[in-house]
Amino acid sequence: MHHPAQFPPGHTVHGWRVVKLIGAGAYGAVYKVEMNGIHYAMKVAMHRGTSGDEEKSDARLKRELGCLVHLGHSNIIAPRAHGRWPDFVSGWLYVILDFVDGYTLAEWVEKVHPTAQEVVRLFIKLSAAVDYMHGRGVFHRDLKLNNVMVRASDNEPFIIDFSAGDYTHAEDLTDAPLPPGTRRYRSPEASRFLRENGDDRDARYEFKVTDDVYALGVCLFDVLTAPQPASDSVKTPVEGRMMPPDPRVLNERVPGALSDAVMRFIARKPENRPPTAESVRRELVALTKEMGPEWVTPLHTLTAKPLLTPATGTDEAVKRMRPRRGLLLGVLGTALAAAALVGLFASKQAGQESSATVSGEPSVQRDAGTGAPLLVVAPQGDAGVPLGTSVVSPAPVASSPGVALPPQDPVQKESPSVKRAPIVANSSESPAMKAPASSGGRAEFLKKCAAATAAIALQMGCPGSSQVRPGPSECPDEAREAMFEVLRILEGQSVVVTIDKNQPGAMSQGGVFSDGPVRGIVRDGIRELPTGTVLMGRVWTGGGALLARYTEARLPDGRTYPVCIAIGEKGAEEAEAGPTPGTVSFNRSMYGYVVKEWP
Structure with missing residues (x-):
């Protein structure tokens, strides 16, 4: 018998045929399933109700089902069936939901390159859905970009994942001052409550309408200011006592009126925010009357991206695209420059053992969509990372023979106008090498780093070749x-x-x-x-x-x-x-x- 996290394709649960695993988390796994030729999403609790698991996954999925049965809105995911498997009494709880063939809101920003006008229309629907759920006594409590799906065929949004949700008279499952949620989207007043009551296990924060309104505002802030919210987790900080910069300051393509509205939605004090999601909706509706080219221009710089298949994110034809000759020349020049930089660093490092420092030199990168080599110069500006922070390269890590360590990226800073593309090491190069432990061997190792190409230096673990996390690779x-x-x-x-x-x-x-x-x-x-x-x-x-x-x-x-x-x-x-x-x-x-x- 298969565990809920390991249902293979073709496995059936009371007639629902598993197509593939979509994702899994602490509380449950989600599968794409099929019945009678129609696709649905099936969410399964990780543990049975009688298992006594600390995550309370069965109770939380039951709570999510309780939230959804109270609701019936065109922009909120709809439940279609539920049950327990393999037996109806003590089996794993599952819920069948509508399947949205599309993208998360974060992915939608990257793939569709929406205009301000399109974003406003989408958030009008989301705010209406949030106001509807509040009117039915339901709080989502974890509104964020990944909990909104956008249908690929018509850009229709759907609020999903009510696993942290709550409704009137629901059983309390929280054993901490704050309910489950995501820190970035947590309201300032909730964060303040946690600071003041973090040591009191009996303290409970009373979640309010303005908490969901704040989270919705942060979602809109991220859509307007983060060009790659799905593939790049670095976003402008919004937490803390100080307000973040206006969206228009971070992205000059954001219309001024929209920028002002967002700042009201995420005001530090709840009394300065719209009191309800309906108030948010009305403010956004008023903005639809605004005219001008800034409303119909894509909010973020267009980049060469493939047409991805919804829910899979793959396109074999794109993988076979050949880079242009001019870009190849740029890569060659950059690789030589990077090798020279490593050599300069090695000559200094051979005489003394010290921590590696961050370099702002050019690095060879590849476009996140096409795989084509790019020459990106890391600017000296800050892109939301706290000032004064740095990354120090640890000593090279040795692996067993035949075990290749993941490729590593060089450290770089970026401004909002420069997008990060992951470095992909050349698969034709030799595998990772061990760094000798002796001082003489260390000097020899550094000499090899000096003679290596940029890609090989990354694989060898040479000083200065880490520590920003690597991108996708084989x-x-x-x-x-x-x-x-x-x-x-x-x-x-x-x-x-x-x-x-x-x-x-x-x-x-x-x-x-x-x-x-x-x-x-x-x-x-x-x-x-x-x-x-x-x-x-x-x-x-x-x-x-x-x-x-x-x-x-x-x-x-x-x-x-x-x-x-x-x-x-x-x-x-x-x-x-x-x-x-x-x-x-x-x-x-x-x-x-x-x-x-x-x-």
Whole structure:
């Protein structure tokens, strides 16, 4: 019998045929399913109601169902059925929902390049839906870009994921001062309550209409100011006592009237915000009468992006596109310049052992959509990262033979007008090398760094070649062979991983993480990757997010294989700021996905 996190394609649950896994979190897994030729979404609780799990996933999915049955709005996801599997009494709870063939709101911004006029129309519908739910006694409590889907065919928005939601007279599931939610979208008054009552486990914050209004305002702020909200987690900070800059200051394409309205929606004091989502809707409707070219011009600079298939994000034809000759010449020149820079650094480093410093020199990058090489010069401005922060490169990490470490990006700063494209290491180059431990070997290693190309320097772990988290790239052939041919694991299968073996705990428990090597352990495994398997990898914590990649698995019987296991099926996961600079707070355990390509 399959666990809810591991339903394979073709598996049936009371007649609903599983097409594929869409995603999984601490509380449940979501699948695309089919019945009678119609596609739906199926959400399954991670634990049975009688399991006593700390996450209370069964109770939370039941709460989500309770929220949805109170609602019936064209812009709120609709439930169609529910049940328990495999038996109706003690089985895993599942809920069948409408399937939205489209994108999250964050992805929609990147793929559609909307105008201010289109954004206003979309948020008019969202604010109407939020006001409707409030009128029915329901609070969402976790409104954010990833909890809004936009249908690809007509740009119709849908509010999804009520797992943190609440409704009148619902049972209290929260054992902390604040309800579940996402820190960035938490209202200032809720954050203040947590600061004042964080040590009082009996204190409970009374969630209000203005909390959801604030979160909706932050969503609009991000759509207007973040050109790549899905692929780049670095956004202008909105938390704290001080107001963020006006959207028009961050993006001159934002109309002034719209910029002013957003600042009212996210005012620090609730009495200075619109009192209801209906008030937000009316303000936005008034803006539809505004005229001028700034309302019909795309809000963000257009970049060469492929036409992606909704819900999959793939296009094989784009992968086969050949870069232009001029860009190739630029890449060659930049690679030589990068090698020279590494050589200069090596000559200084050979005489003294010190921490690597951040360089603002040009770096070879590739367009996030086409894969074509780009020459991007990192500016000296700040793009929302707190001033004074820096990243220090750790010592090179050695791996077992045949285990390739994930490629790493050079550190760079960017302004809102410069988009970050991930560096993709040349797969034809030699695999990662070990850095000698002796002082003489260290000098020899640095000389090799000086002679290496930029791509090889990244793979070797040379000083100055890290520490910004890497972008998408292919999993090494050795790891693919080990996973899919030797161990016979299916792509997309997941296991529950304790991210850092030294911080054991459940998904509901928080840990503190920083950049560097990590040793994880499989907490809830499968036959091919059993519980107790040790995973060797690396963690990146830049930009208020956590990315963990494991490249080696040591099974309980002692066998060791190269692997590609990622925490976060779609890349870096949003995290909260840690107690010290450079750290983040994140779940101690999370789902690790077997991947063919690093997300």
